[in-house]
Amino acid sequence: MMWIPLAFVLLFSTGFICARLGTMDAEPFTLLLVRSLVVLPVLAAILWLRRSPRRWGDGGQRLRQMGVGMLLHGAYLGGVFAAVKAGLPAGLTALLVSLHPLATAALSLPLLGVRLGPRQWMGLGLGALGASLVLGGGLDVSEGWPVIGLVWCLVALVGVSGATLWQKRLSGGMGLVEGLVFQYLGAALVFAIAAGWVGSFTFDPTPRLLLTLTWLVGAISVGAIWLLMMMIERGEAHQVARTFFLVPPCAAVMAWLLFDEQWTAPMILGASLVVAGLALDRPRAAAPAKASEPDAPAASEDGRGR
Numbered sequence: 652m653m654w655i656p657l658a659f660v661l662l663f664s665t666g667f668i669c670a671r672l673g674t675m676d677a678e679p680f681t682l683l684l685v686r687s688l689v690v691l692p693v694l695a696a697i698l699w700l701r702r703s704p705r706r707w708g709d710g711g712q713r714l715r716q717m718g719v720g721m722l723l724h725g726a727y728l729g730g731v732f733a734a735v736k737a738g739l740p741a742g743l744t745a746l747l748v749s750l751h752p753l754a755t756a757a758l759s760l761p762l763l764g765v766r767l768g769p770r771q772w773m774g775l776g777l778g779a780l781g782a783s784l785v786l787g788g789g790l791d792v793s794e795g796w797p798v799i800g801l802v803w804c805l806v807a808l809v810g811v812s813g814a815t816l817w818q819k820r821l822s823g824g825m826g827l828v829e830g831l832v833f834q835y836l837g838a839a840l841v842f843a844i845a846a847g848w849v850g851s852f853t854f855d856p857t858p859r860l861l862l863t864l865t866w867l868v869g870a871i872s873v874g875a876i877w878l879l880m881m882m883i884e885r886g887e888a889h890q891v892a893r894t895f896f897l898v899p900p901c902a903a904v905m906a907w908l909l910f911d912e913q914w915t916a917p918m919i920l921g922a923s924l925v926v927a928g929l930a931l932d933r934p935r936a937a938a939p940a941k942a943s944e945p946d947a948p949a950a951s952e953d954g955r956g957r
Contacts, residue, residue, distance in 0.1 A: 655878055656894045662875035664901035666728070667745045668909070669863050669871070670735040676860040678853040679732035684842035685854065686864060687724065687835045690872040694832050697873075701828070708825035713833045716825065719818050720834030723876075725841030726810025730803045739800030745902045747804040749782045751812045752896060770931050777928030778896035784921025785899045818883045827880050835872070896925050 673682050698705065707713070727748070734744045752775055825833075846852055854860075882894065900922045907914060 655881060656897075659875055659878040659882065660894060660897045660901050662870050662878070664745075664898050664905060665866065666731070666871050666875075667735070667741045667902050668905060669867050670732045670744070671741045672859060673863040673867070674732060674736040676855040676857045678846065678851050679736045680729060680842045680846040680849070681852050681854050682860075682864070682867075683724070683728055683732060684839060684846055686867045686872060687839040687842060689864070690835050690868045691832065691839075693868060693873060694828055694835070697828055698832075705829060706824065706826035707829050712825050715817070716830045716833035717837030717840075719814050719830075720837030721841050722810045722817065723814035724834060724838030725845075727807045727814065728838075729842065729845060730805075730807025730810060734800040734803035734807065737800035737803060738797045739804065742899075742902065742906065744800070744804055744807075745899050746782055746785075746787065747801070748807045748811065749896060749899050750779055751808050751815075752778065774928040774931030777924045777931065779928075781921040781924030781926075781928060782896055782899045784917045784924065785903055788915040788917030788921065815883065818880065827877060827884070830880065831873075831876060834876075896928060900925055 670679075673679075677685075708716075731744055731748060735741050900918075903914070903918060903922075
């Protein structure tokens with residue numbers, strides 16, 4: 652279903668704007684800790700309204716989902732928000748963390764046994780180049796970039812790549828919403844430690860911050876992350892990761908609409924390269940099974956035999 656990745660990109664792209672707005676009135680780890688705690692009763696309400704059998708998995712699956720949450724929400728979002736708070740431009744932050752599909756693709760072979768072909772590597776390369784042009788064409792780097800912000804971007808990059816690959820390796824014994832509950836419990840643990848260690852627990856509940864928090868919980872924490880888990884469950888890890896190449900162009904469009912940031916020629920060229928890279932790396936339909944091989948083992952969704 653094409654609407655799933657498109658909706659994910661639109662929702663996820665707003666996170667960089669939320670990072671800029673939210674950290675004006677709150678310390679980043681404190682804001683994300685509050686967000687992680689607020690989203691838990693929302694997920695509980697979804698489970699109650701759904702009224703279908705719960706799939707909580709076993710103890711090991713719950714711990715693994717908490718680990719995914721520590722990487723995806725703790726390291727990735729924590730790194731993004733901390734980088735923006737440190738003074739790194741939101742656009743540059745989006746650019747740096749959008750390059751994680753290259754790391755994810757490179758690790759897919761040793762960790763998942765997924766071998767990428769020349770067209771897929773070319774598509775990833777075009778996507779990375781396009782993302783660089785989109786945001787690089789609109790950045791003012793004359794004042795330099797804070798080193799601590801770049802370090803936080805590296806933390807975010809490692810976190811989202813690791814979470815994508817780890818989630819893909821997990822079995823389907825736990826429901827999506829149930830898995831999110833344990834992911835946010837893991838994230839809350841990370842943010843509580845980080846807020847006490849490097850933060851100040853600053854949280855000024857201004858109308859701007861409360862609106863930002865509401866959007867973070869509803870549109871991103873529930874909506875975008877739920878769609879991401881669905882995509883990981885249905886597709887190869889590098890195919891999910893390549894969707895992130897659309898985030899920088901989408902974030903640039905939002906900045907243009909909200910802040911009247913103009914597009915330059917390199918940015919337009921970069922957006923075209925992103926689309927070309929996605930077209931090269933698009934998934935192919937699976938070939939139908941041959942009639943002469945009725946006893947061949949069925950493949951699971953992640954490509955491994957059952």
